[in-house]
Amino acid sequence: MENEMDTSSKKIKVAVVGVGYLGEHHARIYSEIPGVELVGVVDLNVERAQKIAADRRCEAFTDVSALFGKVDAASVVVPTPAHFKVSKALLENGVDLLLEKPMTATLQEADELLALADQKGRMLQVGHVERFNAGVRKLKEGLVQPRFIECHRMGPFVERGTDVHVILDLMIHDIDIILSLVSSELVEVRATGVPVLTPQIDIANVRLAFANGCVANVTASRVSRERLRKIRIFQPETYLSLDYLLQELVICRRVAAPGGSRPEVTIDKVQIEKEEPLKAELSAFIQAVRTRSVPKVSGEDGRRALAVALQVVDLIKHQPQ
Numbered sequence: 101m102e103n104e105m106d107t108s109s110k111k112i113k114v115a116v117v118g119v120g121y122l123g124e125h126h127a128r129i130y131s132e133i134p135g136v137e138l139v140g141v142v143d144l145n146v147e148r149a150q151k152i153a154a155d156r157r158c159e160a161f162t163d164v165s166a167l168f169g170k171v172d173a174a175s176v177v178v179p180t181p182a183h184f185k186v187s188k189a190l191l192e193n194g195v196d197l198l199l200e201k202p203m204t205a206t207l208q209e210a211d212e213l214l215a216l217a218d219q220k221g222r223m224l225q226v227g228h229v230e231r232f233n234a235g236v237r238k239l240k241e242g243l244v245q246p247r248f249i250e251c252h253r254m255g256p257f258v259e260r261g262t263d264v265h266v267i268l269d270l271m272i273h274d275i276d277i278i279l280s281l282v283s284s285e286l287v288e289v290r291a292t293g294v295p296v297l298t299p300q301i302d303i304a305n306v307r308l309a310f311a312n313g314c315v316a317n318v319t320a321s322r323v324s325r326e327r328l329r330k331i332r333i334f335q336p337e338t339y340l341s342l343d344y345l346l347q348e349l350v351i352c353r354r355v356a357a358p359g360g361s362r363p364e365v366t367i368d369k370v371q372i373e374k375e376e377p378l379k380a381e382l383s384a385f386i387q388a389v390r391t392r393s394v395p396k397v398s399g400e401d402g403r404r405a406l407a408v409a410l411q412v413v414d415l416i417k418h419q420p421q
Contacts (some may be wrong), residue, residue: 111135113136141156151161154407156364202405210402229381233344285311303322327345
């Protein structure tokens with residue numbers, strides 16, 4: 101397709117490669133965004149591709165090569181081991197990409213995709229969807245100097261996503277958020293974790309220490325009884341707590357009391373205009389494609405989160421038995 105996208109009312113032609121659980125939602129949202137034409141979906145499962153295509157009134161394909169020359173942009177929502185091969189083929193043929201997290205299976209693959217996207221002048225956005233959570237955007241407004249961050253991302257076991265460790269499946273969301281919130285170099289990583297129901301690491305805890313003194317404690321599990329997605333941030337005189345799922349933010353602040361008595365604490369439940377994070381993410385991607393602007397979550401961002409996640413996996417694999 102064209103190297104320089106027309107920024108007028110020209111429709112952006114898109115496709116979704118991989119229409120499993122998450123890919124189906126990509127297709128749904130693209131079909132609803134004004135100024136976007138969902139040209140087709142690709143999946144190795146013919147019946148699945150045909151079903152989603154029928155639902156979204158587009159074409160069904162079983163090979164990514166069928167998209168070459170037909171689309172401006174695509175979401176890559178295939179299993180992680182296939183991210184590199186599929187993305188490389190699309191970039192080589194001039195397609196802008198939204199590549200689901202984790203970016204790739206290795207840093208070498210990530211670096212090759214970054215170089216290829218730069219060489220071809222293509223957009224490469226990585227799908228760290230929590231960046232587009234309305235609660236996260238509000239949370240950032242209240243940050244001054246984070247000193248301690250605590251994250252919990254836990255849920256019951258499901259087969260989906262078990263082709264990778266829980267660090268690459270779930271924890272990488274929080275790793276990316278923390279790296280985006282703390283403006284300091286990461287200087288130390290400590291980690292522990294165990295397999296429970298799969299050969300992969302199913303539950304893990306990580307401690308991230310930054311040069312400015314901030315410390316983050318992150319727990320991820322896919323073998324817990326209840327679904328929990330929370331981040332808590334402590335900074336001088338303020339405590340912020342965000343429920344990702346409910347998009348609810350509570351801010352507690354210390355305020356001086358009259359007469360020099362013990363300080364009081366105010367508790368504010370911040371008003372948030374809730375929206376579907378994936379819809380906000382895909383809309384931002386389309387805007388970046390249309391205007392040729394830097395994606396809100398760049399390939400470099402995805403690579404940085406991947407580097408930390410892979411370091412965590414390596415530390416756990418080599419922990420004393």
